[in-house]
């Protein structure tokens with residue numbers, strides 16, 4: 001069980017960056033805790049690959065060194081950056097950690113000067129506004145789960 005936040009509040013939380021700044025097992029547990037999926041989707045191994053595939057990873061740890069926040073992003077370092085997801089552990093929310101992580105992203109050398117896209121649900125619109133983001137008029141997010149297997153995955157299943 002994670003250490004409860006202490007009297008220092010979000011100041012007791014350290015923000016760091018780098019693909020290896022977040023432990024995959026802890027990250028997977030955080031996503032599952034937030035109800036985003038099961039351990040089948042968010043296994044440690046898949047999360048490790050998902051973190052390694054990101055251009056920018058920013059994490060937040062409490063004073064006990066436990067992961068309490070994670071931001072994953074992709075960037076072309078020139079034009080556009082997309083936040084894939086941002087999560088803060090439930091008992092650490094509304095303490096300014098999300099804003100600190102988004103601020104750290106904006107200052108990242110690969111992200112500076114790019115347009116940053118952040119997709120989120122209506123309930124987080126206040127947070128997005130607080131971070132300085134406005135809805136992009138006329139833009140709706142479409143998604144589809146790609147059913148084409150990766151070549152590695154296909155070989156693993158005995159396909160040609």
Ligand SMILES: CC(C)(COP(=O)(O)OP(=O)(O)OC[C@H]1O[C@@H](n2cnc3c(N)ncnc32)[C@H](O)[C@@H]1OP(=O)(O)O)[C@@H](O)C(=O)NCCC(=O)NCCS
Pocket residue numbers: 034084085086087088089092093094095096097098099100119120121123124126127128130
């Ligand atoms: C969205 C999320 C990342 C915000 O992180 P956070 O650390 O709780 O946010 P902060 O404490 O930095 O919030 C800063 C400000 O944003 C606004 N805000 C944050 N959460 C809000 C909410 N649920 N409703 C309204 N305003 C909100 C407030 O203005 C807040 O300042 P205040 O607490 O002084 O009023 C976090 O709630 C979370 O992980 N949610 C679940 C996962 C998710 O939906 N992720 C986003 C999409 S990828």
